[in-house]
Amino acid sequence: MKYVVVSGGVLSGLGKGVTASSIGVLLKSAGLRVTSLKIDPYLNSDAGTMSPFEHGEVFVLDDGGEVDLDLGNYERFLDINLGRNNNVTTGKIYSQVIEAERRGDYLGKTVQVIPHITGAVQDWLESVAHQPADGSDEVPDACIIELGGTVGDIESAPYIEALRQFQFRVGRENVTFVHVSLVPVMGPVGEQKTKPTQHTVKELRGLGITPDILVCRSTAPLADETREKLAAFCHVKPEAVMSTHDVPNIYHVPLMLQEQGLCDILELDCNATDLLEQWRVMAYHLDTLTEEVHIAMVGKYTNLSDAYLSVIKSLQHAAMAVDRKLVIDWIEASHLESDWADSSEREQAWEMLKQAAGVLVPGGFGDRGIEGKILAAEYARTHSTPYLGICLGLQVATIEFCRNVLGFKDSNSTEFDENCKNPAVIFMPEISKTHLGGTMRLGSRPTLWQVEDCTIRRLYGDGDSVDERHRHRYEVNPDMIEDIEAAGLKFVGKDETGQRCEIFELEGHPYYIGVQYHPEFKSRPGRPSPPFLGLLKAATGQL
Ligand code: GLN
Numbered sequence: 227m228k229y230v231v232v233s234g235g236v237l238s239g240l241g242k243g244v245t246a247s248s249i250g251v252l253l254k255s256a257g258l259r260v261t262s263l264k265i266d267p268y269l270n271s272d273a274g275t276m277s278p279f280e281h282g283e284v285f286v287l288d289d290g291g292e293v294d295l296d297l298g299n300y301e302r303f304l305d306i307n308l309g310r311n312n313n314v315t316t317g318k319i320y321s322q323v324i325e326a327e328r329r330g331d332y333l334g335k336t337v338q339v340i341p342h343i344t345g346a347v348q349d350w351l352e353s354v355a356h357q358p359a360d361g362s363d364e365v366p367d368a369c370i371i372e373l374g375g376t377v378g379d380i381e382s383a384p385y386i387e388a389l390r391q392f393q394f395r396v397g398r399e400n401v402t403f404v405h406v407s408l409v410p411v412m413g414p415v416g417e418q419k420t421k422p423t424q425h426t427v428k429e430l431r432g433l434g435i436t437p438d439i440l441v442c443r444s445t446a447p448l449a450d451e452t453r454e455k456l457a458a459f460c461h462v463k464p465e466a467v468m469s470t471h472d473v474p475n476i477y478h479v480p481l482m483l484q485e486q487g488l489c490d491i492l493e494l495d496c497n498a499t500d501l502l503e504q505w506r507v508m509a510y511h512l513d514t515l516t517e518e519v520h521i522a523m524v525g526k527y528t529n530l531s532d533a534y535l536s537v538i539k540s541l542q543h544a545a546m547a548v549d550r551k552l553v554i555d556w557i558e559a560s561h562l563e564s565d566w567a568d569s570s571e572r573e574q575a576w577e578m579l580k581q582a583a584g585v586l587v588p589g590g591f592g593d594r595g596i597e598g599k600i601l602a603a604e605y606a607r608t609h610s611t612p613y614l615g616i617c618l619g620l621q622v623a624t625i626e627f628c629r630n631v632l633g634f635k636d637s638n639s640t641e642f643d644e645n646c647k648n649p650a651v652i653f654m655p656e657i658s659k660t661h662l663g664g665t666m667r668l669g670s671r672p673t674l675w676q677v678e679d680c681t682i683r684r685l686y687g688d689g690d691s692v693d694e695r696h697r698h699r700y701e702v703n704p705d706m707i708e709d710i711e712a713a714g715l716k717f718v719g720k721d722e723t724g725q726r727c728e729i730f731e732l733e734g735h736p737y738y739i740g741v742q743y744h745p746e747f748k749s750r751p752g753r754p755s756p757p758f759l760g761l762l763k764a765a766t767g768q769l
Contacts (some may be wrong), residue, residue, distance in 0.1 A: 227352075227367070228367065229370075230250075230371070230401075230492075231392075232246040232370065232371065233373045233404070233405050234375070234405070234406045235376060235407045236376065236426050236428070238375070238376055240472065242372060243372060245404070245441050245479065246262070246370050247302075250262060250303060250368075251502070252484055252494060252496055256498045256499070259359075259367045260304050260366055261360075261369050262297075262308070262312065262314050262372070263355065263369060263372070264297055265315075265347075265372065265374055266313060267382045268315060268381065270315060272318075272745055273293050273313075278532075281294075282533055283534060283535050287308055288669055289308070289365060294313055295532065296374075298747065301371070301747075305717045306748055307356065311354045312357075314347065316384075322350075323342055323343055334627075339384050352395070352396070373389070386434075389435060402492065405430060405441070406441045407440060410422065411493070418446075418448060418449055418452040423440065427440070438466060439468060439489075440468065442468065443470050445471060446472070465487055469486065474512070475509060475512045475513065478512060480505055481509060496718060512546060518552075519548070519550040519551070519553065519583050519762065520581060521541055521584045521761070521765065521768050523586050524602040525590065525632065526559060526592075534588055536747055537588050538554065539749060540749035541720070543758065544749075544761065547754050548763055550766055555582055558575065559599045559602070560598050562575050562598075562602060575598075586616070586761065587599050587618065587619030587622060588616050594621065599610065599618070604630060607735065613735075616746065617697070617742060620702075620741055620742050621742075623639055623730070624740065625650040627650070632710065636648070637649060641699075641700050650710075651703060654667075655699050665699055667699065669695055670694065670696075671728060673694065673719040673729060674691045675719055676718050680761065681769070682739050685757070685760045695743060698742065702730075704726040707727065715731075715732050717730050736769065
């Protein structure tokens with residue numbers, strides 16, 4: 227097993243996750259089986275309880291793990307499926323050690339950060355690295371370990387110590403340390419400054435880890451003298467100083483690292499497969515797209531694109547497949563509501579909705595903006611605008627249908643109005659067998675087709691069922707299904723009990739689809755998720 231450990235310095239937001247996934251692409255291009263692990267040094271057990279406001283989207287895995295969005299990058303870049311254990315958190319490590327202590331496993335010893343926490347971290351890393359991740363039974367050849375946070379943070383210190391020890395446990399020749407840093411540009415001539423990187427490397431070396439490779443985020447390619455200076459002061463070879471400068475799209479990043487000789491440093495034959503060629507085609511194809519397609523995203527965190535990262539990626543994958551440049555028009559759902567106080571904001575929101583070639587209402591929790599989302603679903607239904615509702619987006623469209631087509635004026639979801647009459651959506655928890663008290667329906671579940679033929683089934687292609695990932699507690703009210711279907715909104719996909727509605731499709735509409743699951747978690751570049759592809763095809767007249 228070869229390990230690539232990626233740490234970061236100076237500040238967050240340097241694209242450490244993209245850098246780490248891109249290195250994974252290079253390993254894969256050499257024919258290796260690659261997996262990855264992300265370390266998040268916070269005390270939360272997982273990302274499930276964290277606000278998208280603060281932390282970006284909660285990414286959901288097949289096994290129901292609610293994890294950091296960086297795991298989404300790994301799944302998309304490396305085309306692998308990870309599990310909850312691929313996200314290490316301080317909460318998980320400490321719980322494990324404390325439980326072991328209570329069982330008496332430490333035989334009377336004083337339990338300490340070193341060696342017990344650092345030992346538990348290393349055991350975890352080594353064991354998860356050996357789990358197959360690419361759908362085969364084969365143990366991976368290489369594992370990318372990304373350390374979240376910035377070197378020097380108090381909370382990441384035990385992990386740095388664990389990784390320092392790890393190089394002796396698995397053999398120094400089997401670990402490559404990559405440090406991602408920033409090279410800012412100052413002054414009228416645009417001088418590239420090396421001091422922040424010098425400092426962070428000094429700090430890392432003080433903790434016992436000497437980076438083999440430096441990846442420097444900057445606006446323009448590193449000048450030769452910058453590279454040499456960094457090499458001299460940071461104790462790395464000049465050819466091991468990589469530049470990740472601004473590029474038109476992220477598919478260029480693996481190519482950019484390869485062009486600077488990273489494969490030679492890692493002793494990889496990156497032409498062993500045609501993977502990099504595929505990335506090259508994708509990167510340049512995306513650059514050439516000029517004809518735009520406007521998709522309105524009606525959501526709650528519209529000023530924070532990380533909150534919908536996988537949805538955005540899925541739209542991009544689908545837009546690429548229909549040869550269009552994606553433009554997302556962000557609409558704050560509450561701005562559509564008739565009592566929204568600022569009339570110019572309201573007009574602007576409605577104008578954007580009307581101009582859009584397609585409308586997407588993504589998942590969400592809580593009642594803010596619900597009425598606005600219902601209005602967006604109504605507009606799309608009555609104006610033949612292609613619509614995709616995901617999770618909450620399916621629920622609001624069902625409420626809208628019950629109110630305006632079936633005439634149940636006060637219909638709602640019991641999430642927002644517990645006592646409403648004729649609820650369209652009700653609490654249907656799934657009682658977790660592994661997590662006491664867990665009511666969320668989480669992770670991969672099968673959806674069975676209820677009809678021989680329909681638009682969404684054709685988009686998914688062969689097979690009697692589809693497996694997609696879930697994260698919700700509420701569902702379409704089974705008592706309403708008959709009336710809703712009689713009026714033309716067909717539940718064409720259900721779970722294996724026939725109780726839970728997974729997919730609807732509206733008869734006589736070009737594309738009006740709702741899915742109770744989150745298809746965005748399984749979309750891949752070059753293999754767009756079918757509901758998204760359908761939306762983009764319908765929006766561009768290609769369905
Ligand atoms: N709040 C809704 C539920 O729990 C929708 C969840 C979601 O969109 N992920 O069912």
